[in-house]
Amino acid sequence: MSGLFPMTPLELRPNRHVIPAGTELWRVHNTRYAPNEFNPKLADPFEFKDGNRFDGTPLDPYHCLYLADTATTALAESVLRSRPFELPAGKRRVPYATVWRRSLSVLRTRCELTLVSLVESKDLAAVCQDATLLEDERNYVPARRWASEIRAQAPDVMGLIWQSRHNRPQRALVLFHDRFAHCDGKPLDVLPERGIRDLDSDAGIDRANRFLEPLRSEISRPRRE
Numbered sequence: 001m002s003g004l005f006p007m008t009p010l011e012l013r014p015n016r017h018v019i020p021a022g023t024e025l026w027r028v029h030n031t032r033y034a035p036n037e038f039n040p041k042l043a044d045p046f047e048f049k050d051g052n053r054f055d056g057t058p059l060d061p062y063h064c065l066y067l068a069d070t071a072t073t074a075l076a077e078s079v080l081r082s083r084p085f086e087l088p089a090g091k092r093r094v095p096y097a098t099v100w101r102r103s104l105s106v107l108r109t110r111c112e113l114t115l116v117s118l119v120e121s122k123d124l125a126a127v128c129q130d131a132t133l134l135e136d137e138r139n140y141v142p143a144r145r146w147a148s149e150i151r152a153q154a155p156d157v158m159g160l161i162w163q164s165r166h167n168r169p170q171r172a173l174v175l176f177h178d179r180f181a182h183c184d185g186k187p188l189d190v191l192p193e194r195g196i197r198d199l200d201s202d203a204g205i206d207r208a209n210r211f212l213e214p215l216r217s218e219i220s221r222p223r224r225e
Contacts, residue, residue, distance in 0.1 A: 007145070012127045012153045017117035017161050023109045024191065025067040025173075026074035028102055031198065035105030036188040038063035038177040048139045054160060054174045055140075060148040063177035065188075069170050071104060071195075072211045076166035078102075080217055082137060092217040099199040099219055104208065106194035111183040115173060116150050118162040134162050151176065158187070167215065 019025075027035060040063045043051030056062035068074035079099065083092040117123040124130055127150055133143055147160065159175040180187045198204045205219050212218060 008128075008149055010128045012150060014116040014150055014154045014157065015123045015126050016157065017115045017119070019109060019113040019115065019161075019173075021109050021112050023113075025069065025107050025109065025188070026071050026195070027065070027067050027105050027107060028074050028078035028199070029105065031101050031103045035103065035190045035195070036065075036107055036186065038065045038175070043140070043144060045144065046141060048141060051140070053134075053140045053143045054147045055144060056176075057144055057148075060151065062151070065175045065177070066172065067107070067175070068164065068167075068172045070167070071106075072215070073164050073167040073170040073172060074104060075208055075211055076215060076217070077164055077172050079212075079219065080166040080215065083217065085216065090216060092215070094212075094217060094219045096200065096220045096222045099205070099208065102199045104196040104199055104204075106191040107188040108191055109187060110189055111180075111187055113158050113173075113175070113187065114156060115159045115161040116154060116157050118160055119171065134165065 029035060041051065041055070042061055043055035043057050045057035045059050052064070052066065055064050066077070068077055079094045080092060083094060085092055116127065118127070118134065121130070124133060127146070129146060133146060136143070150157070150160070158179040159173055161171055161173040164170045164172045175187060177185065196204045196207050199208055205221065209218050
C-alpha cells in the first residue's frame with residue numbers, strides 16, 4: 001500500500017464471500033503469460049478507461065488477476081463489452097482481433113479465498129456504493145479508487161467478487177497479488193488440457209462459439225487472402 005488510502009471518512013463494512021480451496025475458475029488471458037500469472041501492468045489513476053475496472057494504480061500498486069466462475073462468463077466478460085446485437089440476425093459479432101493471441105484457461109484454487117462481495121445491493125451498500133460502481137463503462141477511475149478504499153479498510157480480503165454484467169447471474173472476480181503471502185504468492189494451480197490454448201485458431205473459435213451461443217454471440221473468423 002502507498003499510504004494514500006483510506007481517503008474517505010465513511011466507514012465501510014464489507015460483506016465477505018469465501019471461495020473454498022479446490023474450486024475451479026476460468027480466465028481469458030494473453031497466451032504469452034502463464035494462466036496463473038498476475039498482470040503487473042498498472043492503470044493510470046486519472047485516465048477514464050485505461051486498463052480494467054479494478055486495476056491497481058501507482059497510488060496503490062497491486063497486481064490483478066481477473067477470473068470467472070464458468071467458461072462462458074470468462075469469455076463474455078472479455079469479449080462482449082459494448083457489443084450490440086446486429087441486424088438482421090440479432091447476433092453480437094465479436095471481432096477476431098479480440099481473441100488474437102488469447103487463451104481460455106482453467107485454474108483451481110490452492111487456498112481459501114476471502115473476497116469482498118459486491119453481488120447484491122446490500123453488499124454494495126455495505127461499502128457505501130450502488131450499481132454504478134459495476135455498470136459504468138465510460139469511467140473506471142471511481143471504481144479503482146473505491147477498490148483501494150476497500151483494501152485499506154479490509155486488510156484481510158484477497159479480492160472482490162460481483163455479478164457478471166455480460167452473463168448474469170454468474171460471477172466475476174479479481175484477486176490482489178499482495179494478499180497471498182500465506183500461499184507463496186501463488187493462489188492458483190493450472191489445470192492443463194482443460195481450456196482453449198489458442199482462441200484465435202479455427203478449433204479455438206469453434207469451441208468458444210459453442211460457449212457463447214446461448215448469449216447470441218459469435219467470434220468472427222479472420223479474413224483469408
